Amino acid sequence: MARQSLQPSRDPQDYPFTHRLRTRFAETDAMGIIHHAAYLPYLEEARVEYLRAIGHPYDSVRAGDAETSGGREGGRDFAVLEVSVQYRRPLRFDDEVDVALVIGAVTGTTFQIAYLLSVGDEVYATAVTVHGCVDGRGRPARLPAWVGELGGP
């Protein structure tokens, strides 16, 4: 199984892409802060916007559109194999959060993403997700070639 190897930097300069989102009231909990489970959809939303920004919208990756997914072999999903989050300060309702991300540790079938979540100049959380490429039936599949070009050294 793939193993998290990325160490998320706390310097925004180390991240080539940032997506801004706003926390929802529905995501708060009785401690008055954003519930820790709500961060995972934040990471996912940032991933989706990143794929769109680089011309490979996740919708097309899933549908297997030849020109965007590089796939003549049909659709692909980037299944989450592993996730870790370090919560440093509590996010609150209505915070505007910058989710920065960078791809790394690309192999033939997996890749990793490191994340930095900040509000203004303050770091609120860091995270890493490990992804595996699967086909429409959930079976491991080779990554589209364009993914490899994102995370190279």
Added chain:
Amino acid sequence: MARQSLQPSRDPQDYPFTHRLRTRFAETDAMGIIHHAAYLPYLEEARVEYLRAIGHPYDSVRAGDAETSGGREGGRDFAVLEVSVQYRRPLRFDDEVDVALVIGAVTGTTFQIAYLLSVGDEVYATAVTVHGCVDGRGRPARLPAWVGELGGP
């Protein structure tokens, strides 16, 4: 389009089935109560347990197993066409909630369910969902015959 016609009774005796669940901390919000959106999965969980209790587990309905779904024509989903909830008292973390339900207003392709949510003897909420039967591609389909037998007069 189907239109909600059931009026949920506030008397538990009017409901043939009850499912007990416990609220989660993840479902609370910054008001210190269960967020109103969390009630919809409660209703769904009760529906699923009801279908299991009467010998038609939703899994089998979706898969189109002949003996349980009555379907030789393949799987069915009971899409939600309409939902309404009346919140009478706020549920809180760790409450044990009894979700009672009754089916009614069955037509050839739709049915309705009325719900009563209580904690102990107190009514906390009532709700109604309207469902439409769809096939595996989301197209309207006839209800399995056994549904009609549940909601009759």
Added chain:
Amino acid sequence: MARQSLQPSRDPQDYPFTHRLRTRFAETDAMGIIHHAAYLPYLEEARVEYLRAIGHPYDSVRAGDAETSGGREGGRDFAVLEVSVQYRRPLRFDDEVDVALVIGAVTGTTFQIAYLLSVGDEVYATAVTVHGCVDGRGRPARLPAWVGELGGP
């Protein structure tokens, strides 16, 4: 108890405010569409943006800031007393949804909001929420005066 009386129009022209959001993959379900429970946070997000747009951010309403909430008496919450949603077409992953809203049926302690959810020119859902004003301890309280000015005839 307050009772839903608004009938949501299907004409975007009847709504003074619109908020655009994008559906998340986390909000999809195994039917391949946006799960019906995910719509409630969409309505809430649109309410929050509306309050911000008219100069009464919900954060300030909750904190009881005199200048924005009209409250010398402390914070207010707009508790959800009732919600109903009519699902007309299924939203899908990555859809850009316009959530239009209008306030109406304002009383001394409650108000209602009607919603129209569309993608492009197509209506996907309509909804109504009924809200009651409560103080920091969840007790019914008078609405700030500015709410009344929003929903008047």
Added chain:
Amino acid sequence: MARQSLQPSRDPQDYPFTHRLRTRFAETDAMGIIHHAAYLPYLEEARVEYLRAIGHPYDSVRAGDAETSGGREGGRDFAVLEVSVQYRRPLRFDDEVDVALVIGAVTGTTFQIAYLLSVGDEVYATAVTVHGCVDGRGRPARLPAWVGELGGP
């Protein structure tokens, strides 16, 4: 900051407590499996049931009840400082999941929990959460003495 040090065992015998839950349809996603973010509330639900089982219901911990929380100093929350999940097989709708857990790495203000998620005899996921004790205002606080007794030598 606390750092995850536990390594979750894949042998159920290493876990003194197990909580069984059933996945919800609302927790599935368009890949037809349980969305990865839904696992965090599963871990939380198991923690809550564990605290109840050992006579320290989380409700009482939060309220600061002297006899259960060991707290004359008021309520405590066990904030999540860190979480990591390794997804090994995809959970599906209606699966009955056994969430086993064990506490370890207890310090004066933090502790960790390792988790094993299985369906029948198969391991589906492992996870670790790191928790910090905070008071009602979110400030770091000493752990109740009884937590130290749970986490072994």
